[in-house]
Amino acid sequence: MSLKILDACINCDVCESECPNGAISQGPEIYQIDPSKCTECVGHFETSQCTEVCPVECIIVDPEHIETKQQLFEKYQKLGRVFTSFRNKQ
Ligand code: SF4
Numbered sequence: 001m002s003l004k005i006l007d008a009c010i011n012c013d014v015c016e017s018e019c020p021n022g023a024i025s026q027g028p029e030i031y032q033i034d035p036s037k038c039t040e041c042v043g044h045f046e047t048s049q050c051t052e053v054c055p056v057e058c059i060i061v062d063p064e065h066i067e068t069k070q071q072l073f074e075k076y077q078k079l080g081r082v083f084t085s086f087r088n089k090q
Pocket residue numbers: 003018019020021022023024033037038039040041042048049050051
């Protein structure tokens with residue numbers, strides 16, 4: 001599952017730089033997670049980095065984006081290929 005940020009977010013900005021996939025950004029009112037980039041940190045870390053740093057514990061698993069560990073790992077691999085292809089074009 002990808003994670004999502006709840007309205008309790010205080011816009012502290014701590015989580016954005018912790019995400020290895022660049023999935024977190026500032027939205028119109030609170031920070032948000034792009035489900036196409038969130039792998040629950042699978043492929044990078046054992047635990048979700050954003051949930052570990054959030055001071056108000058407002059990041060939860062998103063029941064609307066249910067994925068298995070295998071699917072999350074495949075997403076991680078796909079993101080890696082996108083980054084590599086982008087780098088090779090520069
Ligand atoms: Fe990024 Fe990991 Fe948080 Fe997903 S769980 S948003 S990949 S830091």
